[in-house]
Amino acid sequence: MSAPDSQANREHRTVKLRRALTTPLLTLYGLGVTVGAGIYVLVGSTAAEAGAYAPVSFVIAATVVAFTAFSYAELTTRYPVSAGEAAYVEAGFRSGSLATLVGLAVALSGMVSAAAVAIGAASYLQGVIAAPHWVLTVAVVALMGAIALWGITQSVLVAAIITLVEVGGLIFVAVWGFGISEPLGVDFTDMLPPLVGQHWTGIGAASLLAFFAFVGFEDMANVAEEVKDPGSTLPKAIVLTLVIATFLYLATTAAVIVAVPLGDLTSSSAPLSLVFEGAPLAVRQGFSVIAIVATINGVLIQMIMASRVLYGLADQGHLFPAMAIVGSRTQTPVVATLLVMGVVAFLALALPIDELAERTSQIVLLVFVLVNGALIRLKCRGDGGPDHFTVPLIVPVMGALTSLLLLGTAWL
Template identity: 80%
Template sequence: MTVPDAQKNDANQTQKLRRALNTPLLTLYGLGVTVGAGIYVLVGTTAAEAGAHAPVAFVIAAIVVAFTAFSYAELSTRYPVSAGEAAYVEAGFRSGSMATFVGLAVALSGMVSAAAVAIGAASYLQGLIAAPHWALTIAVVVLMSVIALWGITQSVIVAAIITLIEISGLIFVAVWGFGMSEPLGVDLVEMLPPLVGPHWIGIGAASLLAFFAFVGFEDMANVAEEVKDPVSTMPKAIVLTLVIATLLYLATTTAVLVAVPLDKLAASTAPLSLVFEMAPKSIQQSFSVIAIVATVNGVLIQMIMASRVLYGLADRGHLFPALAIVSKRTQTPAIATLLVMCIIVLLTLALPIEKLAEHTSQIVLLIFILVNAALIRLKWQGGDGADHFRVPIVVPVLGVLTSVLLFATSWL
């Protein structure tokens, strides 16, 4: 039996995980993990690199993500299973060891990202709760692990509610920045960069940070085994997530640059709150609560993703069988979730948020390169008559090229 055939048979077997996610829930899940710490915490750092051209960095990151997003849309309907990227690479390269490497890299990216988000959440919480930062960080991770163990439907519904809150927060920032706040920043015309010049080095570096804000849509592939109708639902949810996130990021970043002086924005670790500095105290406090909710949500969803990847790898014999144990009561991978919780706690105590964000982007870009290459190989091999979403071969080719170029900027 070939590897692709084996993967298809796996997808057709009786599911151990509950198929409960439809298009709205899956889209909200994708937005929940995409929209969060990246935009709430790293806009200032992006502005420090790209200056007034920070919105362009988000556009470049969105373009890089778009090609790979469509590759994921096809692959997730070919192989709607947990540990999706590992299944894609195993099918494309016919290598179990490469699949295990990619699966572990995906899980690691989720855990590193969750650690970065947990640190940001604890920083916001310190403004409301007088407690040590490390204690608040651990409390956030433990609480989110309890919710993740609760059940996939309950977890995603909780995440979806929080997602609606954090999206409302970004819309609030955009409306206040454009309509209520005094314009102390840069003009819209200044945000358009000249076609040539040294400023593109800064924009390239900022694009890698902006890319972190888009990390998340690929996590949707790792809950495909819990989607009711993957062939119809996965492509729609992936595209909707990317489009909505891009529009939110551009509106938010532009509004903040218009409202806040550039030097002040570049030095801030809580950049969006600067828009409300002259607002009433109640408005400032309300937004602080939204920012806490937004960052906490990222921990939950990354934890769900990482645990499903470890479960999927163990279920296919690539990791310890214990990680494939599913709770009879909640139908969630209990052992995998607890392991993910422990690793995230260790990461939060070992590395600062900037390093965690940078390493997350590098790991995810490496995964994107391998996943796009796997789809290219699958299309070259041909012979697939299955009913699934399809993209032209130029899409994964461009996915490889754009991911390689952005990955290279991290070493400049």
């Protein structure tokens, strides 16, 4: 089936998911998965690779993400459907099998990412609840899965409230690290690397981990069928998510490196809590609660995304029809969500957090290369009308090249 045919079919079929997401809600959705999924968990791992130059790794990752973010902004308005990446690749490359593989890769990246963040959430949670780590991990996955089944409006409202808490937590870290905590780490001027040297190998490797912290903005494409006025809402929410997340990451990472000795930071699975080690007990406990809330939010939103991708693929005829079953009361994809819950729990118990984060980054970067390639082909063929958000051809070209270059750092 050709891309135009599939688009026509999508336009005429009955909408099964509820359109309820506005620009503020969608931006908070993107921030929730982006912020919660990375910065609360992986600052230590990034510092282990890049040392004092960790903030530079976040700048590199943000640059790579920016080009692809604008490509997504155009593609989401061309094809505002669930399993968005699969639809983009099918339209660009006219290959249903490649589209299915891309959709499955996107769903897998969400499940792997959710597993990584679930491990981080359980690590923070152990500071409050004396229970085995694996028990807390499974409990986090089960609770977030139940909320995802509840309904898209309820799920995203819960995630939006949590996002406000976690963003406030990062601002608190930055203020405490720069202004209150004793500076036990490196000086701010030491974060700027020389232009040449072996340190760039470490910065490149750290950029791949830092990229994981930005994974999330593309998830907005996969709830496109639940967005009000997608042509206007999606581009604004994507750009806002990227800009806000970048500023938060730079401020937080710099503050942590100033306040915490690098040796302590690189060995911690709950790195941001180290900023408050000398703080009063009430402050330490308060931040622990914020960190727990922030990390479980990432699990929730990645599970929502993965289930919508599986639903979208099934609804377009690429997967078993059972995956497209939508609950009559909740209007959520029940079978797909239950499958996602099981896979996330298995991965969280089977693999360490650093490996999960790196695999997520690699999968997403491969998807970015194909998505940018699809937009290049669409533009070169002249497909599409003037009624969608448009970017210059150089944007997807740079998006594909920068994604390939960052992906190559895994083999340095």
